[in-house]
Amino acid sequence: MRSFLPVFRRSIRESWRSLLGWSIGIAAVLFLYLPIYPTFGASDQMTELIESLPKQLVDTLGYSQIATGAGYTEATFYGLMGFLLLTIASVIWGSAALAGAEESGRTELDLAHGIGRMQYAWESGLAVLVRLLWLGAFSGLVVWALNGPSELELDPVRLIGASAALTGLAFLTAAAALFAGAATGRKIWATGVGAGIAVLAYILQALAKQSGDLEWLNALSPYAWVFRQSPLAEGVDAGGLALTWGVALALAAASAFALRARDLRG
Numbered sequence: 074m075r076s077f078l079p080v081f082r083r084s085i086r087e088s089w090r091s092l093l094g095w096s097i098g099i100a101a102v103l104f105l106y107l108p109i110y111p112t113f114g115a116s117d118q119m120t121e122l123i124e125s126l127p128k129q130l131v132d133t134l135g136y137s138q139i140a141t142g143a144g145y146t147e148a149t150f151y152g153l154m155g156f157l158l159l160t161i162a163s164v165i166w167g168s169a170a171l172a173g174a175e176e177s178g179r180t181e182l183d184l185a186h187g188i189g190r191m192q193y194a195w196e197s198g199l200a201v202l203v204r205l206l207w208l209g210a211f212s213g214l215v216v217w218a219l220n221g222p223s224e225l226e227l228d229p230v231r232l233i234g235a236s237a238a239l240t241g242l243a244f245l246t247a248a249a250a251l252f253a254g255a256a257t258g259r260k261i262w263a264t265g266v267g268a269g270i271a272v273l274a275y276i277l278q279a280l281a282k283q284s285g286d287l288e289w290l291n292a293l294s295p296y297a298w299v300f301r302q303s304p305l306a307e308g309v310d311a312g313g314l315a316l317t318w319g320v321a322l323a324l325a326a327a328s329a330f331a332l333r334a335r336d337l338r339g
Contacts (some may be wrong), residue, residue, distance in 0.1 A: 083202035142225030157265035167247035168263035172254025209240030234309030248324035
């Protein structure tokens with residue numbers, strides 16, 4: 074246990090099957106949605122269908138630019154299915170990393186081998202981050218591989234920005250779960266806080282699109298920080314991206330202090 078990054082290395086070693094499963098799931102979603110864009114997404118029938126829907130619903134779902142490759146990719150994956158899949162993964166991994174380990178008794182055993190609490194917390198958080206970075210990068214690579222065959226005409230630089238936005242949003246959710254788990258030692262609280270952050274972020278940006286009087290809600294929504302401006306069509310909002318990653322890293326760091334401050338004997 075005194076080897077280099079013992080907690081991180083063990084977490085990565087034990088989670089590779091789970092990571093493989095999530096990667097396959099993401100690839101399956103992308104291969105399901107993106108190849109049908111030339112015959113479905115850009116068709117006149119799709120345009121007519123979108124125009125028949127209420128404007129508020131179209132704006133909420135991000136379908137206003139679905140006739141373009143960038144708009145279709147963002148509406149189907151980055152703003153919806155990709156967000157959903159990475160949110161689920163981040164909540165599961167974030168709640169299990171500290172709270173789950175403590176409830177199972179693993180934390181006590183690990184700390185007995187001379188690992189400091191702060192080291193234990195940040196190595197656990199690093200393992201979650203690396204897995205999410207892989208999912209973000211992997212999804213971006215699959216999208217790029219399908220870019221030509223699916224006639225999406227995506228810009229590679231903007232694709233990198235969209236992947237960074239999606240990963241940052243997922244890590245913020247995971248970091249919230251890490252912090253709640255470190256502060257309470259209860260997996261149910263970690264899961265609730267992580268999932269609650271993601272759901273609230275989505276709801277706030279959806280409400281902000283319903284009326285100009287509610288646009289101020291975007292300032293409270295991490296989802297809006299990175300997706301209010303279309304990363305694939307307009308380029309990622311650098312300020313929103315920096316804020317998302319900054320809050321996520323701050324929460325991850327705070328989890329280490331929260332774990333150190335708690336009495337783990339209770």
